[in-house]
Amino acid sequence: MSTVTWIAVDWGSSNLRIWAMGADGADGAVLERITTDQGMLELTKDQYEPVLLSHIAPWLGDTAMPVVACGMLGSRQGWIEAPYGTVPVSPASQTVTVQTHDPRIDVRVIAGLQQLEPADVMRGEETQIAGYLAQNPSYSGVLCLPGTHSKWVAIDAGKVTSFQTVLTGELFNLLADKSILRHSMGAWDEASFLQAVAQSAQSPEALLTGLFGLRASQLLRGDDTGKSRLSGMVIGTELGATKAFWQGKETVIIGAGELARLYGAALQQLNATVKVEKVEEMTLSGLKTVYESVFK
Amino acid sequence: MSTVTWIAVDWGSSNLRIWAMGADGADGAVLERITTDQGMLELTKDQYEPVLLSHIAPWLGDTAMPVVACGMLGSRQGWIEAPYGTVPVSPASQTVTVQTHDPRIDVRVIAGLQQLEPADVMRGEETQIAGYLAQNPSYSGVLCLPGTHSKWVAIDAGKVTSFQTVLTGELFNLLADKSILRHSMGAWDEASFLQAVAQSAQSPEALLTGLFGLRASQLLRGDDTGKSRLSGMVIGTELGATKAFWQGKETVIIGAGELARLYGAALQQLNATVKVEKVEEMTLSGLKTVYESVFK
Numbered sequence: 310m311s312t313v314t315w316i317a318v319d320w321g322s323s324n325l326r327i328w329a330m331g332a333d334g335a336d337g338a339v340l341e342r343i344t345t346d347q348g349m350l351e352l353t354k355d356q357y358e359p360v361l362l363s364h365i366a367p368w369l370g371d372t373a374m375p376v377v378a379c380g381m382l383g384s385r386q387g388w389i390e391a392p393y394g395t396v397p398v399s400p401a402s403q404t405v406t407v408q409t410h411d412p413r414i415d416v417r418v419i420a421g422l423q424q425l426e427p428a429d430v431m432r433g434e435e436t437q438i439a440g441y442l443a444q445n446p447s448y449s450g451v452l453c454l455p456g457t458h459s460k461w462v463a464i465d466a467g468k469v470t471s472f473q474t475v476l477t478g479e480l481f482n483l484l485a486d487k488s489i490l491r492h493s494m495g496a497w498d499e500a501s502f503l504q505a506v507a508q509s510a511q512s513p514e515a516l517l518t519g520l521f522g523l524r525a526s527q528l529l530r531g532d533d534t535g536k537s538r539l540s541g542m543v544i545g546t547e548l549g550a551t552k553a554f555w556q557g558k559e560t561v562i563i564g565a566g567e568l569a570r571l572y573g574a575a576l577q578q579l580n581a582t583v584k585v586e587k588v589e590e591m592t593l594s595g596l597k598t599v600y601e602s603v604f605k
Numbered sequence: 606m607s608t609v610t611w612i613a614v615d616w617g618s619s620n621l622r623i624w625a626m627g628a629d630g631a632d633g634a635v636l637e638r639i640t641t642d643q644g645m646l647e648l649t650k651d652q653y654e655p656v657l658l659s660h661i662a663p664w665l666g667d668t669a670m671p672v673v674a675c676g677m678l679g680s681r682q683g684w685i686e687a688p689y690g691t692v693p694v695s696p697a698s699q700t701v702t703v704q705t706h707d708p709r710i711d712v713r714v715i716a717g718l719q720q721l722e723p724a725d726v727m728r729g730e731e732t733q734i735a736g737y738l739a740q741n742p743s744y745s746g747v748l749c750l751p752g753t754h755s756k757w758v759a760i761d762a763g764k765v766t767s768f769q770t771v772l773t774g775e776l777f778n779l780l781a782d783k784s785i786l787r788h789s790m791g792a793w794d795e796a797s798f799l800q801a802v803a804q805s806a807q808s809p810e811a812l813l814t815g816l817f818g819l820r821a822s823q824l825l826r827g828d829d830t831g832k833s834r835l836s837g838m839v840i841g842t843e844l845g846a847t848k849a850f851w852q853g854k855e856t857v858i859i860g861a862g863e864l865a866r867l868y869g870a871a872l873q874q875l876n877a878t879v880k881v882e883k884v885e886e887m888t889l890s891g892l893k894t895v896y897e898s899v900f901k
């Protein structure tokens with residue numbers, strides 16, 4: 310294996326992702342990837358360093374290895390509390406240094422972002438945004454980062470000017486897995502999803518009153534499209550309530566897999582223009598930008 | 606104890622309530638009350654009769670005791686599937702007879718109601734509505750039955766013409782107990798509740814996008830009113846989306862305890878007129894109406 314030059318880390322609530330990074334190259338210089346479920350929610354403050362070392366020890370040498378990390382490890386309940394940058398601001402422009410016990414690592418944690426009014430916060434997504442801006446330095450427009458808590462981000466000339474967190478993914482999971490609606494999910498039906506997106510984007514005020522209808526239409530008509538309709542209802546409601554961000558602009562989705570596809574299909578259903586960027590690439594691009602500004 | 610003439614039963618998803626009823630009197634003729642957590646979700650089809658007998662055996666004699674029951678015991682997963690009456694219809698005007706093993710009981714289960722478009726169903730509430738209509742036979746107006754799944758019911762000349770189920774209570778419980786917001790609930794603050802009711806009733810489209818703000822404003826400002834604001838947001842959103850039912854009319858709330866109080870305070874905050882009827886009285890009044898029409 311080529312020499313590891315620095316280590317990139319995305320340490321979220323539920324997962325820990327580590328990349329061994331070499332000298333730059335056409336492949337993005339990733340020498341090795343590790344993904345574990347040792348997320349913040351599983352760890353106490355004093356477990357972060359041993360957990361990290363257990364994965365990266367083979368890559369360490371005589372001099373302190375640069376480690377650049379983003380995500381919930383920077384929260385009060387994480388490894389070290391990193392401050393929030395306040396919008397409008399360049400994302401991922403601040404870091405804090407962790408006082409480690411092991412001198413073989415030099416760990417920097419990227420600060421999250423806050424918006425004072427309406428109150429909002431992010432930790433982790435600022436690095437993906439910085440990754441996109443590293444490749445599009447003077448970008449003005451909108452980014453959508455789907456997830457358990459999706460983020461809508463307005464960018465003006467490379468700075469985050471405002472953002473909005475929406476609990477859509479968490480709400481979908483709670484309703485689909487733990488509510489009375491769990492008995493009415495059925496198989497996936499794309500047409501029902503798109504129809505629900507269109508209806509809910511038009512009438513976002515009808516989400517709460519529309520939910521029980523998924524159960525009732527299954528009981529009365531044997532409707533088997535509950536899961537698709539619920540997904541379309543929550544994503545459509547999100548899109549209807551965030552029009553100020555995306556209407557009349559191209560939306561850049563930073564995401565992966567089925568969720569990024571659903572948001573893309575939903576926005577296109579509403580006649581919006583969409584481009585998708587891969588979240589892992591953007592995260593690495595953002596971590597690399599910080600690595601270069603801090604360590605080079 | 607005076608002689609038990611008939612037995613009233615409200616058998617829901619989570620609870621079983623039984624009343625031993627005597628001859629009529631000023632006290633409503635209730636001789637004894639039993640409440641247990643032996644709800645539908647805990648029982649298989651063949652357990653209903655033994656469970657019921659275990660509670661009522663002391664009251665039985667040589668002739669078959671009339672038992673009138675409402676609630677989820679009439680669903681497909683219950684004791685016996687009772688059909689739905691289709692609106693517009695007089696509520697609780699249909700029953701089915703259970704074939705019991707024990708000849709000492711004669712059990713009638715009250716049919717629920719269905720609405721075909723938009724699809725909606727109720728089981729149990731139709732009996733409370735019938736109880737109200739027994740005391741107000743030619744009523745035209747709106748009833749609100751708060752609960753895990755609240756019901757809004759339009760009545761015209763003693764018939765249910767339409768209704769709407771809203772998952773408000775279940776959604777509140779999921780968000781307050783199982784979502785990221787569970788860390789931001791705090792103590793009760795009535796002013797914050799009423800303010801959130803007013804805002805959400807005005808902007809019911811903003812529920813989904815407003816939820817994460819409860820977490821963020823606690824993180825950034827130490828806001829300790831999350832529980833009150835979440836409650837105000839979901840109830841206010843419900844009221845904003847159900848205006849067609851209640852605006853410009855007196856709303857009769859059939860409920861009990863804190864939840865009925867909250868709905869009353871919320872409607873008054875929106876300048877609506879409210880009257881509260883006790884749910885146990887309405888249930889018993891409805892069961893008694895059916896008892897008299899079936900057994901007398």
